[in-house]
Amino acid sequence: NAGVMQNPRHLVRRRGQEARLRCSPMKGHSHVYWYRQLPEEGLKFMVYLQKENIIDESGMPKERFSAEFPKEGPSILRIQQVVRGDSAAYFCASSPGRTDQPQHFGDGTRLSIL
């Protein structure tokens, strides 16, 4: 499967735990974007990364959230000390780096906080 791969598909955490969401971009893509979507709402941009660099994190909450895209391996969105309000669908998209080319989305991770 050469598409954007996200795992896990579903993640359940208790309040105060950590959540780690992974994203492997489409083959040939070096740019990764993370979005959050609440039920019945639009996509909210969180962060844009290239390999080893955060390009734009203007949509990320200042606390508890972090993202990385190491030289080797998938991009990771990390949420520390989760709260109920973090329950959402988190989508990763990748692109080849030119914005005249579209993004392609993974299937998302549904995060539920108990």
Add this chain to the structure above:
Amino acid sequence: QKEVEQNSGPLSVPEGAIASLNCTYSDRGSQSFFWYRQYSGKSPELIMSIYSNGDKEDGRFTAQLNKASQYVSLLIRDSQPSDSATYLCAVSGTYKYIFGTGTRLKVLA
């Protein structure tokens, strides 16, 4: 003013009709425009890209772009119940993609 605006709907059309979805954007420098379809509980799926003024057709879908008026639209001919979904308009800037909040389309059998 939002950067990319769409009517949230729902837009209801009878089966077989033409569905017309509209999107306006604020950045005159935008060059690339995309339409995504998102079924409930699923991820967005790219259906059309358009880059120059005019119409672009792909099967039952036609994207229309008017840069002077800063709007892009999507027409769906012979609408089917399976077209019922939320349609997201996306506009690309220097490096970022700006998404509208989407228009919910309901095709009535």
